[in-house]
Amino acid sequence: MTDEDGNGYTDYVGSWGPLIAGHRHPSVVAALEEALAKGTSFGAPTAAEITLAELVIERIPGVERVRFVNSGTEATMSALRLARAATGRDRIVKFAGCYHGHSDGLLVRAGSGATTLGTPDSPGVPAAWAKLTYVADFNDLATVREAFEAHPGEIAAVIVEPVAGNMGVVPPKDGFLQGLRDLCDEQGALLIFDEVMTGFRVKRGGAAERFGTKPHLYCFGKVIGGGLPVGAYAGPAELMDQISPRGPVYQAGTLSGNPLAMAAGIATLRLLDESAYETLEELGRRLEEGLLRSAAPGAIHVQRVGSMVTLFFQGGPVHSYEDALKSDVKRFGLFHGAMLQRGQYLPPSQFEAWFLSLAHTPKLVDDTITAARESLAIALA
Numbered sequence: 001m002t003d004e005d006g007n008g009y010t011d012y013v014g015s016w017g018p019l020i021a022g023h024r025h026p027s028v029v030a031a032l033e034e035a036l037a038k039g040t041s042f043g044a045p046t047a048a049e050i051t052l053a054e055l056v057i058e059r060i061p062g063v064e065r066v067r068f069v070n071s072g073t074e075a076t077m078s079a080l081r082l083a084r085a086a087t088g089r090d091r092i093v094k095f096a097g098c099y100h101g102h103s104d105g106l107l108v109r110a111g112s113g114a115t116t117l118g119t120p121d122s123p124g125v126p127a128a129w130a131k132l133t134y135v136a137d138f139n140d141l142a143t144v145r146e147a148f149e150a151h152p153g154e155i156a157a158v159i160v161e162p163v164a165g166n167m168g169v170v171p172p173k174d175g176f177l178q179g180l181r182d183l184c185d186e187q188g189a190l191l192i193f194d195e196v197m198t199g200f201r202v203k204r205g206g207a208a209e210r211f212g213t214k215p216h217l218y219c220f221g222k223v224i225g226g227g228l229p230v231g232a233y234a235g236p237a238e239l240m241d242q243i244s245p246r247g248p249v250y251q252a253g254t255l256s257g258n259p260l261a262m263a264a265g266i267a268t269l270r271l272l273d274e275s276a277y278e279t280l281e282e283l284g285r286r287l288e289e290g291l292l293r294s295a296a297p298g299a300i301h302v303q304r305v306g307s308m309v310t311l312f313f314q315g316g317p318v319h320s321y322e323d324a325l326k327s328d329v330k331r332f333g334l335f336h337g338a339m340l341q342r343g344q345y346l347p348p349s350q351f352e353a354w355f356l357s358l359a360h361t362p363k364l365v366d367d368t369i370t371a372a373r374e375s376l377a378i379a380l381a
């Protein structure tokens, strides 16, 4: 990536996740040019929507219907509306430090920029609305059980990032995701995996495949649009057919399923075969091991799932939001500045994931590790 002043960087932000194929991948550019020549928007479905939906259905277990929207925020907001309608209940459970976009009911103890900027509970969200959101602790099933005990028969859905990425990368503990599924089944609530970050990134079938637990509904974004604005929510016909126009749950979008966005998504997913995931896994492992070797044991901690990586300025392990907040953000700031000076473009927050892409190479990763060794010496001094 080159900035406005002509400085070159190795990019680990990847537009916050979508650019799993790197910038301007020739296949994505060609698909966009072909779509552009036909027209930018028709306000009617095109074949490309069907093609992308079929690619999703083929990869994700249990998905029979896909509804496209324009962002991850829209996807989670709409999936929750569907869950509330399907269960006839109003309350939801989310986890501290998980970010699900900026819709009102989800900006409660939110991660990502809201945590970085010190506003995990955003002003402007009506208290009456936030009250319907119960906040549990990631990787702690007991706190979810408490939610169901506190509000029996009132919880519509549990929404979770199956790998938390918005408080830094925090993998689910063994049994956590399946425990959520079992609790939801027992309590008549729906489990929603927000795979906006993990979808098509951590494995062909996302986190659901990687960790072997299926939710009732999925949300997608980022990679599914290949760098253009796309989100989607998806699930079995029985639930998804309750959405308008087949069912009564209203949701619409002027530019949803936009042909340019669909073209970029299709081209990107087609690049992501098994060997692409092996490449991403191998690059991730190389980066993780190199970073760990770059500082004294215990000075830093690295957590990784596939091509999502976070270097925490603490000894770790990090299992929850509370754990993540123990990181030394001052040292992170020094590290980030030093890395930037060495041509390494990292997310400017301790509470974000670094993303590897198919455009990274072992050589680029090794250069990043060398820069990290120098930068850590500065940050930890």
Ligand SMILES: *Cc1c(COP(=O)(O)O)cnc(C)c1O
Pocket (backbone or CB within 6 Å): 070, 071, 072, 073, 074, 076, 099, 100, 101, 102, 161, 165, 166, 194, 195, 196, 197, 221, 222, 231
């Ligand atoms: C980025 C993100 C969102 C929000 O997606 P936008 O396209 O930015 O609205 C929702 N959930 C998760 C897990 C995300 O990482």
